[in-house]
Amino acid sequence: xxxxxxxxxxxxxxxxxxxxxxxxxxxxxxxxxxxxxxxxxxxxxxxxxxxxxxxxxxxxxxxxxxxxxxxxxxxxxxxxxxxxxxxxxxxxxxxxxxxxxxxxxxxxxxxxxxxxxxxxxxxxxxxxxxxxxxxxxxxxxxxxxxxxxxxxxxxxxxxxxxxxxxxxxxxxxxxxxxxxxxxxxxxxxxxxxxxxxxxxxxxxxxxxxxxxxxxxxxxxxxxxxxxxxxxxxxxxxxxxxxxxxxxxxxxxxxxxxxxxxxxxxxxxxxxxxxxxxxxxxxxxxxxxxxxxxxxxxxxxxxxxxxxxxxxxxxxxxxxxxxxxxxxxxxxxxxxxxxxxxxxx
Amino acid sequence: xxxxxxxxxxxxxxxxxxxxxxxxxxxxxxxxxxxxxxxxxxxxxxxxxxxxxxxxxxxxxxxxxxxxxxxxxxxxxxxxxxxxxxxxxxxxxxxx
Numbered sequence: 263x264x265x266x267x268x269x270x271x272x273x274x275x276x277x278x279x280x281x282x283x284x285x286x287x288x289x290x291x292x293x294x295x296x297x298x299x300x301x302x303x304x305x306x307x308x309x310x311x312x313x314x315x316x317x318x319x320x321x322x323x324x325x326x327x328x329x330x331x332x333x334x335x336x337x338x339x340x341x342x343x344x345x346x347x348x349x350x351x352x353x354x355x356x357x358x359x360x361x362x363x364x365x366x367x368x369x370x371x372x373x374x375x376x377x378x379x380x381x382x383x384x385x386x387x388x389x390x391x392x393x394x395x396x397x398x399x400x401x402x403x404x405x406x407x408x409x410x411x412x413x414x415x416x417x418x419x420x421x422x423x424x425x426x427x428x429x430x431x432x433x434x435x436x437x438x439x440x441x442x443x444x445x446x447x448x449x450x451x452x453x454x455x456x457x458x459x460x461x462x463x464x465x466x467x468x469x470x471x472x473x474x475x476x477x478x479x480x481x482x483x484x485x486x487x488x489x490x491x492x493x494x495x496x497x498x499x500x501x502x503x504x505x506x507x508x509x510x511x512x513x514x515x516x517x518x519x520x521x522x523x524x525x526x527x528x529x530x531x532x533x534x535x536x537x538x539x540x541x542x543x544x545x546x547x548x549x550x551x552x553x554x555x556x557x558x559x560x561x562x563x564x565x566x567x568x569x570x571x572x573x574x575x576x577x578x579x580x581x582x583x584x585x586x587x588x589x590x591x592x593x594x595x596x597x598x599x600x601x602x603x604x605x606x
Numbered sequence: 607x608x609x610x611x612x613x614x615x616x617x618x619x620x621x622x623x624x625x626x627x628x629x630x631x632x633x634x635x636x637x638x639x640x641x642x643x644x645x646x647x648x649x650x651x652x653x654x655x656x657x658x659x660x661x662x663x664x665x666x667x668x669x670x671x672x673x674x675x676x677x678x679x680x681x682x683x684x685x686x687x688x689x690x691x692x693x694x695x696x697x698x699x700x701x702x
Contacts (some may be wrong), residue, residue, distance in 0.1 A: 552623050552641070556616040559626075559697040570615055572623040572641060585641060587625060587699055601702045603625070603639045604663060605653040 524548055527573055527597075531586055534600040545579035557589065563598040564591040572603060582606075607631060609687040611678065612695030621672045627661075627695045630687055637661030637698040638681060642668045650684050655702040 528548040535543035554569030561568055571588045589598035612635075613626040624640040636659060643649075643665040651663045664680055666672060678690045 555621065555623070557614060558616050559612065559614045559694065561697070561699065570625070572625070585639070587639075587702075589699065599699045601699045602656065603641075603702075605655055 524551055527551060527571065527588055527590075528575075530597040531573065531575060531588065531600055542577055542579040545577050546575045546584070547578055548573055549576050550574035553588075554590065554592075561589040561598040564589055564596060565594060567592055568598060607687055609681070609685065609690050610693045610695060611681070611690045612693055612697075613674070613677075614698050617674050617677075619671070619673055624672055624677055625698045626677075627698045627701055628681060628685075628690070629695070630685055635659070635696050635701060637701050638664065638677070639698070640664040640666060640672060640677060640680075642666050642670060642672065644668065648680060650680065657702055659701040661698075661701075 525548075528546065531548070532543045532546050535546055551571055551573050553571035555571075557568050557570050560566070568589055568591045571590060573586045573588055575584045575586055576582070577584060583604070584602060585604035586600060587603045588600050590596070591598065607630060609628055609630045611626060611628040613624065615621065615623075615625060617624065622642060625638070627635045627637055629635045637653075637655065638661055639653075641664070645665050645667055647667065648670070649665040651665075652660070653663045654660050662681070662684060666676075670676070674692075681687060681690070
């Protein structure tokens with residue numbers, strides 16, 4: 263059991279003004295939902311969106327897509343690359359605007375392309391009937407530097423008692439890696455549902471997620487954390503801990519330390535094989551890594567956010583191909599049970 | 607003949623891999639491991655792990671949609687089980 267996560271400093275979420283002039287933070291909208299949860303992305307994008315927030319009708323209807331990336335659930339919209347989009351729909355205005363001040367984004371480049379993909383979002387009556395939320399966004403810089411891969415994770419704390427005021431209310435956090443260049447973001451958001459409203463509960467990402475970038479390039483890596491809060495809530499939210507592996511996150515990139523999650527996994531499996539007495543353990547080379555997948559049958563060694571990977575190794579000494587199941591807790595950075603999946 | 611099946615992982619519409627356990631009738635719990643590989647058709651291999659537990663390793667073509675329906679169909683064909691009941695059985699990692 264090891265902790266391979268480089269902890270980063272605490273940073274309070276920073277609110278960003280919307281350039282169109284309306285106060286994003288004070289308005290109340292009905293029908294808001296994060297499409298990271300599913301249906302909301304219909305009719306929004308054929309292109310690439312990581313996070314889409316669609317808001318129903320309250321006199322000003324919005325659909326919002328934050329940070330471009332691959333969003334498989336979206337369709338019927340002109341393909342394009344948008345870093346952040348706010349759409350007004352169903353009010354006859356069909357206005358699309360953007361957040362200009364995201365770190366690392368060239369505003370002029372965004373503006374020049376944004377409206378080409380203007381979205382015709384009809385809104386979703388199911389959403390309108392269900393939710394009434396403030397949306398809160400924050401940007402946290404994870405690190406700057408050469409980065410091949412990172413495993414990111416966030417733990418966010420706040421006073422969540424307001425959730426209990428609203429039947430069916432929930433909070434959602436999405437954590438979206440942004441690598442400083444539009445189009446690089448290629449990860450789905452990490453949504454979190456708050457199951458039971460409790461005072462000061464800690465909201466954690468469900469999974470860590472793996473961000474893979476071209477090797478050897480210096481990226482500014484930023485995570486965007488977004489929340490949907492009940493409209494009447496006045497919760498102060500703080501990113502209490504944010505972590506990532508890899509040198510870009512300030513991790514140890516010395517020769518003796520693994521610099522990305524693949525190397526971490528390879529090392530963990532080598533150590534497991536060595537503990538079993540295999541003299542060729544150091545010859546185990548990772549050649550393929552599938553996952554993460556959420557675990558339905560929890561590993562008692564790990565916390566609630568545990569995931570499983572399936573890794574394919576080649577033992578360079580024996581030539582044997584070995585599949586291995588690897589449990590991992592992205593919250594703590596600890597590996598759990600590691601067992602061979604394939605047999606001879 | 608019916609069987610009980612337990613999935614280690616949350617199964618989506620198309621998992622990249624699947625692992626779990628099953629038992630037929632009152633038999634012992636066994637393991638299934640399913641991966642997508644460079645094969646042209648499903649390959650099912652009866653297997654015995656180091657712990658002595660038995661089961662099957664299945665390799666599917668990479669383009670295959672891996673969901674519960676497929677898992678249970680493949681196991682039914684291999685094991686002669688008419689229907690499966692999903693239960694919370696032992697994790698395959700603990701059996702292997």
